[in-house]
Amino acid sequence: MAVITFYESIMIGIFDSGVGGMTVARAIEQMCPGYPLVYFGDIAKTPYGSKSPDTIKNYSINNTEFLLQHGAELIVIACNSAASTARETLNQQYNVPMLDVITPAVNRAAEISKNGRIGVIGTRATIKSGIYEQGISRQRPKSKVLSQACPLLVPLVEEGWLNKQETKMIIRRYLHSMRSKQIDTLVLGCTHYPLLKHLIGPRIGRRVQLIDSSVEVAKAVHSFLDAHPDSAHRLYNPEKKSRFFVSDLTETAQQLAAKIFGRPIPLEKTNA
Amino acid sequence: MAVITFYESIMIGIFDSGVGGMTVARAIEQMCPGYPLVYFGDIAKTPYGSKSPDTIKNYSINNTEFLLQHGAELIVIACNSAASTARETLNQQYNVPMLDVITPAVNRAAEISKNGRIGVIGTRATIKSGIYEQGISRQRPKSKVLSQACPLLVPLVEEGWLNKQETKMIIRRYLHSMRSKQIDTLVLGCTHYPLLKHLIGPRIGRRVQLIDSSVEVAKAVHSFLDAHPDSAHRLYNPEKKSRFFVSDLTETAQQLAAKIFGRPIPLEKTNA
Numbered sequence: 001m002a003v004i005t006f007y008e009s010i011m012i013g014i015f016d017s018g019v020g021g022m023t024v025a026r027a028i029e030q031m032c033p034g035y036p037l038v039y040f041g042d043i044a045k046t047p048y049g050s051k052s053p054d055t056i057k058n059y060s061i062n063n064t065e066f067l068l069q070h071g072a073e074l075i076v077i078a079c080n081s082a083a084s085t086a087r088e089t090l091n092q093q094y095n096v097p098m099l100d101v102i103t104p105a106v107n108r109a110a111e112i113s114k115n116g117r118i119g120v121i122g123t124r125a126t127i128k129s130g131i132y133e134q135g136i137s138r139q140r141p142k143s144k145v146l147s148q149a150c151p152l153l154v155p156l157v158e159e160g161w162l163n164k165q166e167t168k169m170i171i172r173r174y175l176h177s178m179r180s181k182q183i184d185t186l187v188l189g190c191t192h193y194p195l196l197k198h199l200i201g202p203r204i205g206r207r208v209q210l211i212d213s214s215v216e217v218a219k220a221v222h223s224f225l226d227a228h229p230d231s232a233h234r235l236y237n238p239e240k241k242s243r244f245f246v247s248d249l250t251e252t253a254q255q256l257a258a259k260i261f262g263r264p265i266p267l268e269k270t271n272a
Numbered sequence: 273m274a275v276i277t278f279y280e281s282i283m284i285g286i287f288d289s290g291v292g293g294m295t296v297a298r299a300i301e302q303m304c305p306g307y308p309l310v311y312f313g314d315i316a317k318t319p320y321g322s323k324s325p326d327t328i329k330n331y332s333i334n335n336t337e338f339l340l341q342h343g344a345e346l347i348v349i350a351c352n353s354a355a356s357t358a359r360e361t362l363n364q365q366y367n368v369p370m371l372d373v374i375t376p377a378v379n380r381a382a383e384i385s386k387n388g389r390i391g392v393i394g395t396r397a398t399i400k401s402g403i404y405e406q407g408i409s410r411q412r413p414k415s416k417v418l419s420q421a422c423p424l425l426v427p428l429v430e431e432g433w434l435n436k437q438e439t440k441m442i443i444r445r446y447l448h449s450m451r452s453k454q455i456d457t458l459v460l461g462c463t464h465y466p467l468l469k470h471l472i473g474p475r476i477g478r479r480v481q482l483i484d485s486s487v488e489v490a491k492a493v494h495s496f497l498d499a500h501p502d503s504a505h506r507l508y509n510p511e512k513k514s515r516f517f518v519s520d521l522t523e524t525a526q527q528l529a530a531k532i533f534g535r536p537i538p539l540e541k542t543n544a
Contacts, residue, residue, distance in 0.1 A: 044327050045317050050430070055316050055520045124524075155427040158322070166445070169438050248327045252396075 013072025015063035018046035020191035021078030027218035037242040044247035048081040049123025060086035084129035104216035110139035113185040122189030285344025287335040290318035292463035293350030299490035309514040316519035320353040321395025332358035356401035376488035382411035394461030
């Protein structure tokens with residue numbers, strides 16, 4: 001008699017400094033249906049991008065602990081600022097598979113750029129860490145990476161100013177110096193930026209391919225599950241539902257979550 | 273033999289969500305020279321203005337504890353978001369004189385407006401609390417208060433975009449609806465806004481008087497010290513120096529502090 005083993009689907013833990021990482025959660029939900037998610041958005045301390053590496057590391061440890069306590073068996077660092085400053089610390093400290101929002105975008109950029117001139121935009125913390133440059137240079141030693149911190153884009157997205165003239169002008173200003181540098185690929189190195197893709201595309205130029213780090217990390221999660229059959233091909237358990245936790249609950253966050261998912265997302269407040 | 277008693281100058285504690293409250297510290301330093309200050313800026317969790325009242329209350333209690341532990345005998349709530357949501361809680365919980373950045377500006381607006389039509393701008397938390405409207409209506413029952421949340425102005429100031437075209441446009445957009453309402457007084461209900469006074473003035477109109485809440489609270493501190501001779505007229509002790517603590521230390525914060533004071537300010541990182 002053949003024995004067929006069914007495993008329960010593993011729970012995917014995702015954390016971010018706020019609601020922006022929901023673009024990652026949404027992409028994972030679409031690419032890996034049937035896997036329950038546990039999300040933690042650290043809204044009480046958002047944003048991370050303007051804070052120091054030490055502070056971001058401490059916050060990232062807290063967030064990882066929270067996800068593990070809530071059953072996560074795979075951790076996705078959905079916050080670029082956290083991934084750029086805390087990834088190594090977390091990898092050393094926790095014995096759980098961990099994926100981050102940066103590596104897949106780095107690999108994709110190194111792979112698809114034709115002329116090797118790649119732009120990266122992100123928060124101040126992400127850009128200052130130099131992690132995209134280092135990663136891309138490792139993957140593709142002869143490439144040239146141009147990076148630009150765009151600290152005002154997160155507040156603009158969080159205000160819902162997705163089509164305002166001021167947002168367009170600020171994007172144009174940030175991209176100005178990059179425009180003359182013949183880049184053919186631009187990494188959106190912040191999970192809020194996919195919501196501004198429609199404004200960034202025309203302003204950087206049509207020949208430039210945009211890389212959405214949320215989509216790339218979702219693909220990486222999919223590949224990881226495929227490569228680990230004990231975690232993939234598991235039995236769907238409808239009892240195990242996705243949960244979305246936040247350290248502070250605001251109306252703006254609820255609206256943004258609904259906008260990202262295209263449906264209302266019940267956010268649960270926790271004191272973690 | 274006449275006995276002359278000398279008291280040591282009391283230490284004035286000031287807290288804010290970040291560096292913005294330094295405009296208050298600076299105004300107090302100028303108006304009450306010789307009094308040592310202890311400042312706490314909660315940069316690790318900044319900004320408060322987009323967070324919920326419960327979270328802001330918890331943070332404000334932590335900040336007050338920190339200042340008391342560091343010798344403060346008078347507390348100034350320099351953050352509008354904290355003053356609007358946590359003032360009553362702090363007053364009930366602590367038996368120490370407490371002044372806040374809102375009350376003096378409210379009194380001044382009610383006093384100087386000629387037509388009783390008063391505008392208030394501030395963060396989302398401050399405006400949503402309705403504290404300026406309530407205060408002004410109490411002081412001057414027939415007045416009409418028009419208020420407007422301006423959530424992007426804090427990030428713009430923190431980026432140092434004090435003269436950029438985009439900043440001017442965003443200010444114009446925020447003030448647009450107020451312009452046709454014949455206000456003659458506008459309260460700058462956030463400690464970051466005095467740094468934008470030169471842009472706000474021309475955009476709201478010359479006939480409108482701007483009230484700088486930092487200056488008003490410094491005047492209130494001065495009056496308090498005058499009215500309490502046991503705390504005022506004290507002996508200057510050069511050993512007791514002003515100290516500026518922050519929960520996170522960033523370059524942006526150091527630059528903004530230096531800009532506000534017109535001299536370098538040594539910020540001390542604390543884990544409070």
